[in-house]
Amino acid sequence: MKRTLQLILFGTLFSAVLQCVVTDSAAITLTECRGLALKRNLSVRSARADVQSAKASVLGARSAYLPRLSMSGGWTRYEEKSFFMQGGDFEIDDQSYRLSGNASLTLFDGMGRLSGYRASLARRTGATEALRSAAQEVAYETERLFVEALRSDALREVNEEAVRLSAEQLKKTRAMLDLGAATRADVFKAEVDHSNNQLALLRAKRDRRLATAGLASFVGLDPLEDLELLDDAPPAEDLPVLGDAVKAARASHPRLGTARAGVGAERWGVRSAQSGFFPSLNLWSGISYQDTEWSALNDERTEWSYGVSLDFTVFDGFLTTAGVRQARSSLLSSEAAVESAEREVVLGVHSAHLDVEIARESIGVAGSGVRSAEEDLRLAQERFKLGEGTILEVIDAQVNHTRARTSLVSATYDLRLAQAGLRRAMGSAVRSEPSP
Numbered sequence: 001m002k003r004t005l006q007l008i009l010f011g012t013l014f015s016a017v018l019q020c021v022v023t024d025s026a027a028i029t030l031t032e033c034r035g036l037a038l039k040r041n042l043s044v045r046s047a048r049a050d051v052q053s054a055k056a057s058v059l060g061a062r063s064a065y066l067p068r069l070s071m072s073g074g075w076t077r078y079e080e081k082s083f084f085m086q087g088g089d090f091e092i093d094d095q096s097y098r099l100s101g102n103a104s105l106t107l108f109d110g111m112g113r114l115s116g117y118r119a120s121l122a123r124r125t126g127a128t129e130a131l132r133s134a135a136q137e138v139a140y141e142t143e144r145l146f147v148e149a150l151r152s153d154a155l156r157e158v159n160e161e162a163v164r165l166s167a168e169q170l171k172k173t174r175a176m177l178d179l180g181a182a183t184r185a186d187v188f189k190a191e192v193d194h195s196n197n198q199l200a201l202l203r204a205k206r207d208r209r210l211a212t213a214g215l216a217s218f219v220g221l222d223p224l225e226d227l228e229l230l231d232d233a234p235p236a237e238d239l240p241v242l243g244d245a246v247k248a249a250r251a252s253h254p255r256l257g258t259a260r261a262g263v264g265a266e267r268w269g270v271r272s273a274q275s276g277f278f279p280s281l282n283l284w285s286g287i288s289y290q291d292t293e294w295s296a297l298n299d300e301r302t303e304w305s306y307g308v309s310l311d312f313t314v315f316d317g318f319l320t321t322a323g324v325r326q327a328r329s330s331l332l333s334s335e336a337a338v339e340s341a342e343r344e345v346v347l348g349v350h351s352a353h354l355d356v357e358i359a360r361e362s363i364g365v366a367g368s369g370v371r372s373a374e375e376d377l378r379l380a381q382e383r384f385k386l387g388e389g390t391i392l393e394v395i396d397a398q399v400n401h402t403r404a405r406t407s408l409v410s411a412t413y414d415l416r417l418a419q420a421g422l423r424r425a426m427g428s429a430v431r432s433e434p435s436p
Helices: 002-022 030-040 042-065 112-179 184-219 242-252 254-277 319-385 391-426
Strands: 025-029 068-086 089-108 226-230 280-291 302-311
Touching: 025 030, 030 042, 030 112, 030 184, 042 112, 112 184, 112 226, 112 254, 112 319, 112 391, 184 226, 184 391, 242 254, 242 319, 242 391, 254 319, 319 391
Parallel strands: 025 226
Antiparallel strands: 068 089, 089 280, 280 302
């Protein structure tokens, strides 16, 4: 007895260790998958780089309002002594030192600086919206792959149940054969049905591994690692009214935000081009120091200069006119892009809204089908047990039961995907803003 207990204990420990070694799985949630994808996806990383570039452009546009300061200096050596005039005195030397500084400030440039600054702000907004758009697509694709993996896991369970039912039926049929209540042909049919269910289970297991591998690859994990999925998605919200969904999409969809920011940038681009028709007013000053010896700056060797300049291009060969026309053409194109984007967003919301409605109705229909299939299977089994039915009726009922459960699983996860698609269409697939 003692040795038997030791063998049982050893076998239990060996099985546990073997399961840990063979089943190399890691648990991961949808939130974690989404976070990894948003961090590692190349399109999101590229969009973040564009945001940083746009921010640098804003800084460059601000610099146009600040004065320009420059300094220069030099030392010159001559082969022969030369005459230098410093402060009214002539000096003779073979070298000279020079130091100068200049400052300038643009007082007016026909609104060119303001237009450039406002255009850079609009482009920064557009880059931020493009980052949101990239994050929306990555978040949706991550959730889609996650839900598909959950679906494949649920379908695997359905096939496991089908294998269990067919195994029980095969066992009952063999027992009935021994009692003379069934024929050998009935046993063969039950064996074929059980084999078909086993093959379907193998395919379901394969599909499940491929689905998790695809998810792992997309989020940047090892696709050879068997992931255990933990669904931490919040409860589904009530289906919004179509009009409210369209209104929300028009207000916050990142694609529309990008297009509208482009319009803003092009409008300021027109004003920037028009600044060429106006004169520019600049204030400048300078200081210079030159001597044959390097010594401290002093008033005798230092010269100051300052003034105001007014520049106006009388004729530039219609270059400014051409620039204004090109800017206006770009503005018209960007306005058309906004209208096109708005139409596509509204259509996408309408389509996604219908998908959610149909998916919800499909769950009710599939649930009713499962209940009917369960009752039909129960009656077929009872009839066969009493000798009033055939094994084919039982097998057909089992097949219909498996199909009904498969339809219910598919309808359930179709609803999850439809809800994710609606959030994507409304521009809210990512609940928190991605960091630039």
